[in-house]
Structure formats: C-alpha cells, structure tokens
Amino acid sequence: METSYLITLLKEISDIMAENKEKLIAMDGIVGDGDLGLTMTDGFKAAYDAVADGAVTDAGKLLFAAGKAMANKVPSTMGSLMATGLKQAGKDLKGKETLEDADIAQIFASYEAGVAKLGGAKVGDKTFIDGIHPAVESLKASLDAGDSLVDMAAKAAAAAEEGFKATTTMLAVHGRAATRGEASRSLEDPGAKVASLIMQAFEKSVQ
Amino acid sequence: METSYLITLLKEISDIMAENKEKLIAMDGIVGDGDLGLTMTDGFKAAYDAVADGAVTDAGKLLFAAGKAMANKVPSTMGSLMATGLKQAGKDLKGKETLEDADIAQIFASYEAGVAKLGGAKVGDKTFIDGIHPAVESLKASLDAGDSLVDMAAKAAAAAEEGFKATTTMLAVHGRAATRGEASRSLEDPGAKVASLIMQAFEKSVQ
Amino acid sequence: MKKIINSPDNYIKEMLEGIYIAHEDDLTCVDGDLQVLVTKHKKEGKVGIVTGGGSGHLPLFLGYVGKGMIDGCAVGDVFQSPSVDQAIALTREADSGAGVLYIYGNYNGDIFTFRPAADEVEMEDDIETAEVLGADDVASAGPSAPGEKSTRRGVAGIFFVYKCAGAAADKMLSLDEVKRVAEKANNNVRTMGVALTPCTVPRVGKPSFEIEDDEMEIGMGIHGEPGIRRGKLEPADQIVDEMLEKIVADLPYENGDEVAVLVNGLGATPLDEQYIVTRRINQVLEEKGIKVYKYYVGEYATAIEMAGFSISLLKLDDELKECIDHPVDTPFFKQV
Amino acid sequence: MKKIINSPDNYIKEMLEGIYIAHEDDLTCVDGDLQVLVTKHKKEGKVGIVTGGGSGHLPLFLGYVGKGMIDGCAVGDVFQSPSVDQAIALTREADSGAGVLYIYGNYNGDIFTFRPAADEVEMEDDIETAEVLGADDVASAGPSAPGEKSTRRGVAGIFFVYKCAGAAADKMLSLDEVKRVAEKANNNVRTMGVALTPCTVPRVGKPSFEIEDDEMEIGMGIHGEPGIRRGKLEPADQIVDEMLEKIVADLPYENGDEVAVLVNGLGATPLDEQYIVTRRINQVLEEKGIKVYKYYVGEYATAIEMAGFSISLLKLDDELKECIDHPVDTPFFKQV
C-alpha cells in the first residue's frame, strides 16, 4: 500500500471524531470536564490537515508531522497522549515508503506504546489503553492467522469496542474520574471510546 | 381623644404595610428597585415600636420620636420622606396632650408639608404627594363641613386612593422612574400607593 | 435565591464582620457601629473625604477607604442609604480640622442622609463640609441644563471622583481645592451599563427583574432598575459600540483628548469578558482620536451578583492625570 | 449561553488582546504569540518562575506575572494546556542565567506540556529547570503515601506557592532555594471548593453540569468536574464548617499554628458572600487554636462564571511569613 493510505486513515479518524463530538462532550461531561469532543475533533483535524497535501511520503515523517500538529493544536491530556501515539508510530515507521499489513499493525502497537510511555497507565486503569490494547492484541493475532486487512480491521474494531465496554467494570485511577472512587466503576471511560472510534475509522479506511 | 390614639394609628399603618409588603415590592419592582415593601414594613414597624409602650404622652414628642426611629431604621428615599413627615407632624403638634379632630387633620397636613419640603416634589410629579395631597384637602373640607371623624377618615381614604389611581396619567419626574419618560406615564406610582395605604389605616384606626 | 449566606437578615452584619476581620490592620468602625467605617491610617490636617450608600455594590463604597483615596464610609442595608446619625458620626471621625468633603451618588435616599448630617456637624461641631454628587450615568437621565442640578444617578464613575479627590487631599490641598478637583472629575466622567441577568436582594428573595435567556438590558440602574432599552443579546463589539456612542457624545471630545477608562464588572461577569470589551473600547477610541491614558478593568462597583458591565470614561487634563497617577492603598484597590 | 463575547472561537484571542492593551506597561508576549506572556520588568540574574495552564481561571494564571511574583505564563484555550512549543519559548524568555522554576497544577495535560519543554531547554539551551506541581485540592484525591507523588489536582492554593516562591526569587535566592521554598508552601497548602452553579466553556456552549436551584456540589473540580458530594444548599456557616473539617484534618495542626487564608470566589460569587464566609472561617479557626496571620479575599482563581468559592489554608513558619509579607505588583494582585 502507498503511504498516502495514511492520509485516508487520518481523514477517517478526523471525520469520526467530528461525528462523535457531542457524544464525547457528553461522556466526558459525566466523568470529567467535557472537553474531549472539542480536543479530539480539533486535534485529529489538525493532524490530518498537516499532511493532507501528500507532500510527505515517508510514512514515519508523515505520522510524526501529524502528531506534532496535533500536539500544538490541542495540548490537553488526551490531546498530548494521542499526539504522542502518532509521533511514536512515526518514529517506528521512519524510512518506509510503502506499507505492508504488518506495518499497519505496527502503527497501532507503536501508538499504544507511545501513549503508555507518556501517561504511565496500565491495562485495567480505565483509560484509553483499555480500548486500544485489545485492538493491538487482535491485530497481532490476525497477522499470525493471516487474516485479510479488511478482516484484521473489523476484528480489531470489535475488540476495541469490547475493551471500551469493559471499562464499566473498572475503577478509575487516573485523572479527575479517579476522585469518585467506587462510584466511578459503572461509568464508561470516554478515552477508551476514542480508542474504539479510532479503530472504527481504521475499519472504514480499508473498505 | 387621648394621644395614645396615635399609637393605634401607627399600629394600623405598620400592619397595613406588612400586609401589602409583597404588593409594594412588586409595584416598585416595575418602576424602581423593588425595595419599597421592605422599607415601609420595617420603617413603620420601627416607628410604632419606638412609642408602643405609651411612655410618651405629648403628641408632638410621640410623633417626632416615631419619625426619628423610622429615619434611623430605613434611610431610603421613601423611608426618609415618611420619617420627615412624622417628624414635621411632631414639631407642629408639640405640647398637645389631647387631640381634637382638627389636630388629627393637622397631622396629615404637617406630614405632607414635611415630605414636600424635603423632597421638593409638586402635585402632579407622580409621587407620594399625589396620594397624600387629595387626602389632606379632603380632611380640610370635612373639617369645614363638620363631618364626623369616621366620615372624615373614609372620605380622606377614598381621596387618597383616587389620587393614587390618577398617577397613571402622570409623567414621572423624580427618582429612577423618571428615566423612562413617556413610558412611565401609564404606570402606577408605588409611593402614592403608600399614601393611600396610610389613609386606609387611618380609616381603620377610627372605627 | 441561591446565595452563600446564613440568613438574609444577617447579611450585612456578617459581611461587615468579615470585612473587619480580613482588613483588621486598615479599617475600624466608629462607636461600635459596623456600618460606619473609617481608615486606621488617618492623616492629620488632611481634608477628610467620606462617602456612603447602600450595601450590595462591593468594592464600592467602603472598599476605597484607605491611603490616597477616601477616609470613611457609612453603608446602609442592601441598596439602602445609611442613616443621618451614622453620617454624623462618620463626619466627626473623618474630620481632622481641615473639613470634610462628601462624595456620594446623586440619589435622593443618600441626599436625605448626608444633607441633614452636614447641617448638624456644621452647626454643632463647626466642621466645614462640602459635597460633590456623583452623576455619571448617562442612561439615567438626559444632560442637565447649564446651572441646573443633574438628575442623573451616580454609578461606577464615582471611583474616578474618589481617585482624583483622594489624590488632591493626600497632597494636602484645602477643602475648596479638593472639592474643585472632585467636581472637575465628576463633570468629566460618563458611564453606561448593560445587564445580562438581574440581582437578588437577599431580603426580597427574588430577582429584581425578569429577562429572557437571549436578552440584555442596556442602561439598567445599579439596583437593577429598568434601563433604556431591552433587546436581543448582541456580540460584545456591538454592545460596546452602542454604549460608547452614548458616552462619547455626551461630553464634547476633541482629537487628541486623553481619557482614563474603567471597565467594570457588575458582579458575575468573568474577567475574560471584561477584557474582550476592553479590546473593543480601545479600537473605537482609537478611531475617534481619543487617547487612553490608563485602563482600569475589574469589579469596581457591582450590583450584588448581576451579570453585565459598565464603561466609564474620564476626560483628563494635566491635573487629573497627576491625580490618576497618585498611589493608592485600600483594601480593594491598590495602585503602586 | 449568555456571554459578552463576539464568537467562541475568538474568545481567548480577544481576551488576551484586551489584557495586553490594559496592561501595556507591564506585560508583553513572546514572538508575537499572545498565549505566551512575560513581564516587562525582567530582573537580571533572578531565578525565573513560570507557570501555565488553561484559560478560564482569571486572574490565574497570567494575572500573577509581575514584580515580586512570577515572570511568565503560557495559557492554552479554555481549560486546555498550552503547547510544548509555547512552554519552550516561555522558558527561554524567562531565564536570565539563574535557571527557571516551573510552578503549575498537578494535571496530566500540563505535565505533558512542561516536562517535554524542560527536557528540550535543558538539552538545547543549557537552562537549568526545576518543577513544583500544585496539588492542594483535598477533594480531588486522598493524601499520597510518603514518597509517592500526589494525585491531587492544583487549584487556588497555587497562589500561595507563587507568592512564596516569587518572594524567594525576588530576594535573589538560588534555583534550589526557590524550589525549596515553593515546595514548602506547596506541602503546607490545602484547598477545598464548593460550586453553586456550573460554568460554560464558550466553545461547548452549554453548562458543564446540571444542578438544581437548591443544590450545591461540594469539592467540585476547577473545570466543573463532579465533586465529592451533591447536596441541598446549606447555610454559609455549615458549608464552611464542612470544608474546614476536611482541610484542617488533612495537615496536622498544633495549637498556636499560624496560617494565611485565601477565600476565593469562583467567578460569580459576590464579595459580600465571600466575607460572610471569612467571618465563619475566623470563628472556626479561633476555636481550633489556629491563628490567622493574613487574609486574602476575592477572586484569585475562577472557573469562568461559576458561582461558589474555595478556601485555602497555608500553614506558616517564619520563612513563609516573610514571603507572605513581601510586596507584589502584578496586573491583578498588588500588595504594598
């Protein structure tokens, strides 16, 4: 695949955040300050806009530039984490001018690693990680199983959505939601929803 | 009549203001700042309380003391004007230990004169004066005609109420209501309503 | 009524107790009456400046009692005048032989308090007094004919009158001179306000007026009295333009004239919005060739928890500029 | 949403423009970026103190940039962090050879901004940096175990950290010493807030939470996040008692200990109510044998137009008392 596919992917992510803007505001309004819809919409749009012209063809440089744009645009908790995920993916894919399925899987693995490194959250902490991690695991399994890209994406999206749904069993330990202790358990984590949306966008991008 | 009648009169005035507290707040809320119900209730109560024990029997001193108490309690526009009316009546009745009907009429004439002197409002300026003035005129006429006190009071109360109603034809020139120019004309003047209430209380006090 | 209070009846008392606690080093009351408040830093031989009016306008009026500004203040209940006796006690305390200047808003309630008080201290204590009545609210009445007394109400612009008179007194000018400076400031200041929400007098318990979620009241009174126009809420720039149009037209300006500007929040307006307003004021005055010597932005005269703001312009000459520059140290307002 | 603005998208830009206009003599921006703000009165050889965080908290954070306090501030969009690049530009400007201390709230968004910036200026510019993270909100998390980093958020109490660190830096102490003083203040300050109404982020357009007319939210976050208890609105004294109970219990006090107290309005709370609260605080602390060295009352850290207040207590020793007494002159806060 050409690296211009990454522009399509970023466009799908940007679009899905815009479509879910109000939903994310509402979800974050319950556990946090309600800004997530704004930061995700503006941030992924900035990421896409920065590379939309196709001038950069190196996959790594493209993802890193997208991350940098997002970091400058929406330097909030999730904004910085998502930007760092993109930048980490950029670092790890540097030099690639075409993309294999394994590279695509690597993008999300790097993305998760970047977020985990900056934020220090572990699986089960009721964060973005709980949405993205099952998806990354699913991508690895699909690679091993030789699934088609379309199947890989569909399974990963389903895994992310499941991971998101499972956050209603977890106790928040990061950010404002942690204040609420046991009362936080039954609430959905909005950052994990973002992970699920990213994977849905991925699924669309390969159809 | 004994000068203790003045205590009864002040009690009736105090009571009628308390009964009309919300109504005065609402009326003043339309043209002014809405405080009139508070100041009239608190002020006339303070006036009554100051003399209720009957220790002072000089009609003049009694009225003056009532006015002073009111002045200290509610030093607002109408509060000061009403206090000054009481104090003027006090000055003019000084030395009286019993009251003739003419003295009673004089109380209200002095009251009007005190208010007019401090406030400088003329008949037709859409103020308290437009309620009290017709009542004072009516009292004079009743005296000349030899009406009973009960009749005097009833006629004066009716005159005050008519005076109050007539304020809806006048243009405000004093206080905040004046800002509104022609738009003020159709509005009832809350200060004139106070005059009408005072005269209603007077009517009750002689029954 | 959503307020952090204990009871409406104790509102003023408890508020004043808090003020004396927080500003113990600077403020004290006269004869145990919390409502009569004077500076602890009395300057002997200086003209005393005192003021007064209703509560509910903090930091007006009592917040300006201090070094370089005014010497004392009598406050009444919410939106109510202090009493004659309180004004008398205040005057006696503020005088240190050079006489006392009353600066208060042009409002019958307060006039009925301070004039009798002045009569009494002149008669009984031989204290020389003078008065200047703040009358800056262009929305409250038309301009007065030459020689006629103004029927306009005093609002936030009285801050500038305190500031200039306070500086003049601090420079040890005579009562006549301090009065002249105060009058000059008073004649040179114009204000207009706009309200977005009403305020609630604690003892009344309900809002002073009703207003729709998308409406504003231009020219409302500082007690929440009806203004000159009720209309749809407009963008900040448009509101500022309408207000400045009225303010600037009311006093002739020439190209190059200088002003001090007060952008005043009425109680519930975020500072952010006040600065958005400041930005536009600057643009408009620049266009009109009026130079801004100094900006004051913040809550200077409120109407309890009203949302909205007012703009005051003070036209300056060299003498007033010097007064504006004079340092001040009061509980609520400090200028270094 | 009832706001005096032009458009939500221009809210920050126009607000900042107004700030630079009104405080032209004291503040300037770095490289034309309005969101990176520094004092015009840079003191050579002094440790630079910088801060940053989201807009919507005026006068926090940028209002404390000035003499005797902090040197610069990077502000983000409403309730959003500034960017790493902005923090880098700010640090470079604030350094004058003695190093730079970051004081900002313990909040991931800001940590993700300032830590990478510190890495970069240390690497590229050889600027020595240190950081102290405000973590005073006792309602935001339990106390941290010894040695563990706090998970509490920073709120109004950061004012005291600025104040003390600012004084230390102004006395030309070293970076290590300024950091030590800042840390001491930070460890000694506790805050708790209560909200009566929500606030509306302009670009969101609707209130951050819903609350009944007779309810309050105890321990709400400074962005309007849910607090620790939603309940019926109580009398002021009762609210204060509950808050002080939590605040005082969180840090051991001995009879005779001295504190500085900050009573902070969240944006729409009248000063009157803040003084009613002050009065009660004084009563309670007196009962507990805690002596108040100084009160600060007013809007120090807001949540746009939220109604409510917070109480911060700073436990003092002789060194911190000296810092508290140090004069300050910033656009929003002056102490003579």
Ligand SMILES: Nc1ncnc2c1ncn2[C@@H]1O[C@H](COP(=O)(O)OP(=O)(O)O)[C@@H](O)[C@H]1O
């Ligand atoms: N350390 C972390 N690692 C990963 N995700 C995190 C971390 N902390 C918080 N999050 C995610 O961030 C989301 C909130 O993001 P955001 O709205 O930007 O926070 P805030 O407004 O408090 O800055 C949470 O729902 C959670 O999923």
Ligand SMILES: Nc1ncnc2c1ncn2[C@@H]1O[C@H](COP(=O)(O)OP(=O)(O)O)[C@@H](O)[C@H]1O
């Ligand atoms: N100069 C005056 N003489 C007589 N009555 C007056 C005068 N000025 C105002 N009033 C009366 O006062 C009433 C308002 O009183 P009040 O509510 O105390 O005023 P405010 O709240 O503006 O001080 C008006 O309705 C009017 O009748």
Ligand SMILES: [Mg+2]
């Ligand atoms: Mg959020």
Ligand SMILES: [Mg+2]
């Ligand atoms: Mg946020």
Ligand SMILES: [Mg+2]
């Ligand atoms: Mg009134």
Ligand SMILES: [Mg+2]
């Ligand atoms: Mg009234």
